[in-house]
Amino acid sequence: MNSPHTVLLSTQFCPPVQYFAKILQYETVWVEHRENYQKGSYRNRCHIASANGLLRLSIPLVKGKNHQTPIWEVRIDYKTSWPAKQWEAITYAYGSAPYFEEYAAYLAPLLNGDKRFEYLCEYNAALLKVFLKLLNLRKTIHYTEDYHFSAPEGVLDLRQIISPKLELSSDPHFFSESYPQVFNYKYPFMENLSILDLLFCTGPQALLVLQKNSR
Template sequence: MVSSALLLTAYAPPASYVAQCLRFPRVVIEQWENYQKGSFRNRCHIASSHGVLRLSIPLWQGKHQRMPIREVRIDHRERWAKNHLETLVTAYGSAPFFEEYYDLFEPVYLKRPAFLFDLNLELLQAIAKALRIPCAIELSREYERIPMAECADLRQAISPKERNMHPGLLGWNPIAYPQVFEEKHGFLPDLSIFDMLFCLGPESILNLNEGLTDIR
């Protein structure tokens, strides 16, 4: 029986990623992989007045292609954290639950973690706390090309390159909810979980649960 999911590290991950923490009692974050560009490892998508906006974390000495993920450093010279926080204020300042949840995440940014993996993990833990998710979040003990049968390998299932999700694999479909720029752009599915939290607040977990099609 499949009882856990194996995921890559992700920056302020999309709702489909966080939904796996409700689908499975245990989620394992891969810490022995190598960094690859074009992923959610150092980027997230939020809503803006112009539509979907990508926020990217600059990395020290370029893209770190094929470097061990735990060794990838954040380049704080670009003041990216200040820019991302200001962008969140601009995009979601009018959202009904913005202030309540922004105060949970801002300290993580202000700590200026040196490593990308550490930042992502701290944000994920803060997100789980905000949603009151009982799922156990653990780190992989070693790299396994093919994980054990009881672990669902979702490392390549959630990617900005494939915005059309595969419900059969992820066991989740996005359920529409009121968004800040919905009148202008319509519903924008599977954005960073920040979007759902700022717009729905405590009801976010109900929305995520409603979208589940396969609970383990």
């Protein structure tokens, strides 16, 4: 892991464009699987564009989660029908997007509840694998087996940088390249939404957009 071309990211649910720009930019990618769970992050939520503006989707977790719970032990709560509602929201938001039907076949089983995962990390990893395939982004993702408060020498630590709590300006190496969005007739360009937005709206051009995002 001691390479100047290595980045360390947090596990995230349907990560934002910024996340994939980093995966593209760095030769070796590690995802943190040994930290403690953190509230208010992209670890179990994402942002998409809807007819009413920015919409947050979140995965309900089994009660008892807190900052002392190891992230790999965090379980997904299926007591409600949230997967079906989640996919319904995504369909309403992107049903008219140019590439929705093409990519929905790959994503629907993971997002509508047909395929379920007990653990959040497991779910996020499965989604990440599909996103990389759809982006035609050939990268091997490594997952940490122990925790370090500070990343090893030579590793860029972005575990806390890609966050809904931070302005994009806090990352000087990311430029939010605009692209056509479903509701651009109604709202200004929405920056750094979930990769779902970029894929459904730009299809095979998504990788080119990500290349422009990296400074």
